[in-house]
Amino acid sequence: MNMVSLDKKKFGSFILELSAEHAVYAPGKAGGKTEFIPVESEDEIDLKTLVTDLSPKGVFFPHSEVLYEYDKEGIRVPQKEAGKPIAVWGMRGCDARSLLMLNKVFGSAIQMPDNKNFQDPYWKEKYDNSVIFGTGCNEPLSTCFCNWFEAGPHSSAGMDVFVVDAGNSFLLEPVTDKGRAVLDKLSCFTDSTEEDKTTAAELASEALDGMAEPMEVNGLGEMLNNKYDEPVWDQISAKCINCGACTFSCPTCHCYDIQDEGKGSSGKRIRIWDSCMFPIFTMEASGHNPRALSSQRVRQRVMHKYSYFPEKYGEFLCTGCGRCVTVCPVNLDIREVLKTINEYKKQGITNG
Template sequence: MEQAFFLADAELQEALAGLSAQADVWVPASDARKPGLVRFRRFQPGLTVRLDARSLVSAKEVLFPRSETLLRFTKEKDLSVPAGHRIHLDDARTVRPVVVFGCRPCDARGFLTFDPVFTKGPYRDPYYSERREKTTFVSLVCRDADAACFCSAVGSGPADPEGSDAQLIPVDGGYVLRPVTERGAALLEPIGRTAAPEQIREAQDVLDQVGRETVGEGSLTTLAEAFRARFQDPAFWHAHIDKCLSCGLCTFVCPTCYCFTITDEARGLNGERIRSWDACMFPHFTLEASGHNPRPSKVERYRNRVGHKFSYFPARYGQVACCGCGRCVRHCPVSVDIRAVVRDLPAQEEAHA
């Protein structure tokens, strides 16, 4: 660790307030009415910041809001044109710099699934890309894995710096801040003081120790072929998915699920075109205008969810579309476990006959 800063616990609020002067700072924070519920919120002084707790929804909504206005439109009556009205469009937007502070390595890594799809083309998404370019991720080295976590099984780990611009490493009395990228270094310089050699040593020990931990069993990264072989095995999919309720919870809490819908929401002569989260587990997701639905039941829908993350996406982009955060497992109303489904893909067929 060449360069590092120290931030004492007591200075956290002040540091976040300092960062907020130039950027929107998003932190995991507990809800006033439900202290156990931790979500990413825009920092403001007095907010109960919870770096110690895993957040329910990932940091996805910071760069990919649940609902965002793409453009506003106004209809103006004009009988001189054949339509009887003219449409005025306004797609002006301002993008503020953003800091995601205190997310877990899995949250930061989740955006590595978004990036090739939204920023690399053939269609570059300006809304995501513009925000992405102005976002800095400071992730906390994670020592809170639970039974649902499996980051190591997707090629990551609880100290993974990939996707992060800086790392927060918990040490006695506070955190050592370690820059990973130049952007991370530029962000940290003003808020921390240079860490003492013993703090750096302690941080390095934590980093080494957490880095050696394995969270989740085996590897789920090489099953693209097994998925294709399993595709037409209804008994397999029924055995795993009969219990699924086909709600959208798993996709909404997921850091890598990026599917959306675009709708025009108008009242009278004014309205806006918005982009909002959609979920492949919903029936309307693939409903065609003819009324035909190529994924008529939860079995086809869930199979697609597994296929997208562990087969189609890796075939196209060379990486699985899963960061192993475990939210889909942890929060599922009926505890559907995607790890078990993916792990069983290559298993003997007889097991599910």
């Protein structure tokens, strides 16, 4: 099956048809903010918003997830109700790529001391069965910087079906076999024309042209490593207030804390998003905190994204979605941060 066309008037019936066998998530309003919510009909879906306020990582890696419950009888992993596989509609290129990165952490086999391979079952259960419908961005925002990272507004990496919004219709193109199989089962499409293909290509190049000039990120990790001990970090972090808004809205931040909540003889163990911005994140039982200062924590966040993660997994832990830029209460712009560090000592600039 090649590219197919979906008339926007038929979008409602497409969603209905998709929900028959899938739990459908799409951008929608929750408490005034946009995030990926479970939807049942077209009306709940926000097709306008480009970058949702909260990233779709929560669909696969929720803010708080019960790992197991315990009581005197023993421990139980909570059973999901007869699980329909997840289908996500409207994920943007940045977010779809973030899932690939998270999958490297949660989904790839890690060799344990007992020589068994470990994969995170909570992630895999949701992610492996999911089908991602990703949408290309025709008018990227000024905060978008996906073009820094070998991707662009019409990148289809991490998606199963790539969707182009062509005005009156959506053009759907299967990217993976899984995507092809799902499309094959659905009926509300018409075949695409040559014209559709040209439109899609035009929209893609227009979108890319509309974005600001990217920063050169080759060798970024090495550059950061070299400047690890420089006082530039104090200068950068001076305004950071160390809240977790950036990490919680980030589609790729995946650090978590595990806590027990119990009462009497029963309780549960919960995995909860954590943030390297919090002092308690690295607080040791002795009372010593290796990252007690704001500058150390800001450095950690930047180093993890642009140096440590690429060293280990071969790509940056940043998709350029720009959420941290938008959400930061003190406007500490990650793009400026990288540029400042890059410029530091390059041309003898010492304060900025």
